[in-house]
Amino acid sequence: MGYKxxxxxxxxxxxxxxxxxxxxxxxxxxxxxxxxxGIQDSLTEHDYVGLIVNADRNPEIEKDVIDTLLSxxxxxxxxxxxxxxxxxxxxxxxxxxxxxxxxLFETPIKNSVVPxxxxxxxxxxxxxxxxxxxxxxxxxxxxxxxxxxxxLAAYRSVLEAEGIAIDSTLIESGDWELESGYEAxxxxxxxxxxxxxxxxxxxxxAIGTIYAIQNAGLRIPEDVAVVGYDNREVAWTIKPNLxxxxxPVYEMGRTxxxxxxxxxxxGMQVLEEVRIKGQLFIRESCGADESLxxxxxxxxxxxxxxxxxxxxxxxx
Numbered sequence: 651m652g653y654k655x656x657x658x659x660x661x662x663x664x665x666x667x668x669x670x671x672x673x674x675x676x677x678x679x680x681x682x683x684x685x686x687x688g689i690q691d692s693l694t695e696h697d698y699v700g701l702i703v704n705a706d707r708n709p710e711i712e713k714d715v716i717d718t719l720l721s722x723x724x725x726x727x728x729x730x731x732x733x734x735x736x737x738x739x740x741x742x743x744x745x746x747x748x749x750x751x752x753x754l755f756e757t758p759i760k761n762s763v764v765p766x767x768x769x770x771x772x773x774x775x776x777x778x779x780x781x782x783x784x785x786x787x788x789x790x791x792x793x794x795x796x797x798x799x800x801x802l803a804a805y806r807s808v809l810e811a812e813g814i815a816i817d818s819t820l821i822e823s824g825d826w827e828l829e830s831g832y833e834a835x836x837x838x839x840x841x842x843x844x845x846x847x848x849x850x851x852x853x854x855x856a857i858g859t860i861y862a863i864q865n866a867g868l869r870i871p872e873d874v875a876v877v878g879y880d881n882r883e884v885a886w887t888i889k890p891n892l893x894x895x896x897x898p899v900y901e902m903g904r905t906x907x908x909x910x911x912x913x914x915x916x917g918m919q920v921l922e923e924v925r926i927k928g929q930l931f932i933r934e935s936c937g938a939d940e941s942l943x944x945x946x947x948x949x950x951x952x953x954x955x956x957x958x959x960x961x962x963x964x965x966x
Contacts, residue, residue: 670910671719672702673712675731680882681899682730685751688903689728696911698725720746726910729753730903747913749921751906752899761913763906766925767800768807770895771849773930774877775808777893778847781937783875787820787845789834789855801851801879820845824855831858839866839874847875847936853882853894860888860935871937881931890934898926 670693674682690700701724705712719727726747750762778786788805791798802821809816819841824830831850835858838845850856856878863874870876870890878885878894885892909921931944 666725666914667723668698669722669724670698670700670907671722671724671727672700673715673719673727673729674702674704675707675712675729677702677704679731680880681752681897684899685730685903685906688900688905689730689751689907690903692904692907692911698911700728725914728906728910747910749906749910749913751902760923761909761921762923763902763909764796764923764925765897765902766927767797768804769925770879770897770928770930771801771804771851772808773928774849774879774893774895775805776812777930777932777936777938778849778875778877779808779812779814781847781875783847784814785817785820785843785845785847786814787822787838787848789822789824789831789838789848789850789859791824791826791851791855793823798851805849824851824858826852826854828854828858828861831855832862833858835859835862836866839863839868845874847877849877849879851879853878853880853885853892856892856894856935857884857888860890860892870935875937876935881928885931886933893931893933893936893938895930896928898928902926 670689672686672689674686676682677686686700686702693700701719701722703715703719705715716727724746726749729748729750731752748761752764753762775786775788786805786809788802790802790805793799805821806816820838822834822838824834831854834855835848838848839862848856848859850859856876859876859878860870863870863876868874876892878892879897881894881896885894905924905926909924913919913921932938932942933944
């Protein structure tokens with residue numbers, strides 16, 4: 651009948667504002683936007699709205715932002731990524747529920763949602779093993795990064811489980827950027843016994859890997875198979891299309907919102923870290939049969955289309 655509830659009146663009755671603060675480390679980075687979309691979709695389903703603030707990857711700015719949000723009527727706060735790796739004492743003292751999403755601490759932390767790095771990397775390496783590869787190289791990310799260490803550990807674990815000796819000469823380091831992937835691949839191809847497959851710890855380094863292989867006059871995947879991680883848009887625009895593991899950013903955002911709403915419903919509580927599993931998107935660069943290739947480009951796109959379709963159906 652067109653009736654809309656008065657949220658101000660409802661907040662007075664329930665002692666809630668139905669507003670959640672969302673602090674993004676850097677809103678223009680690749681991963682925060684789909685995470686925030688997941689948060690907002692979940693909040694909308696429960697008649698909540700999100701107030702988004704950028705912290706510029708600066709711990710001091712983040713503290714000021716927390717103070718600003720706590721001085722306003724918000725029911726809780728969700729942190730989206732972070733350039734630093736410590737907890738937030740201010741929030742703990744405020745008695746407001748909070749959740750961290752894709753905030754990469756040195757050790758597991760409560761009220762946190764992160765990708766299951768070991769699971770995702772294992773998908774990539776097992777896939778290459780199933781395709782018959784035994785000389786599988788790995789270009790890892792920077793030392794000390796949660797994602798780097800998790801993906802490297804999974805690479806080692808799968809090889810050991812498959813009875814493949816770990817060759818330290820097949821492990822190179824990168825810095826997440828394309829150039830480092832190119833340089834690392836050039837060194838790998840110069841080995842006396844070069845790899846037949848390379849698993850790069852992220853898509854940008856994998857793109858560098860593709861360029862280095864092509865510049866060496868080799869073919870992908872006939873001479874060297876390539877798999878990346880993250881499933882960024884460039885993965886399905888480059889030629890050959892990149893096989894990669896999807897970083898489940900949208901699902902992480904939805905899960906973070908659900909955890910916060912659970913705290914608001916049941917009272918503040920300490921929740922165990924939640925790890926979200928991604929999936930392997932099989933494309934041209936790995937050499938798998940065409941019948942095995944993933945039809946959809948992006949799991950994030952699938953989820954968004956699903957939500958939009960369901961909302962339109964309900965509105966009809």
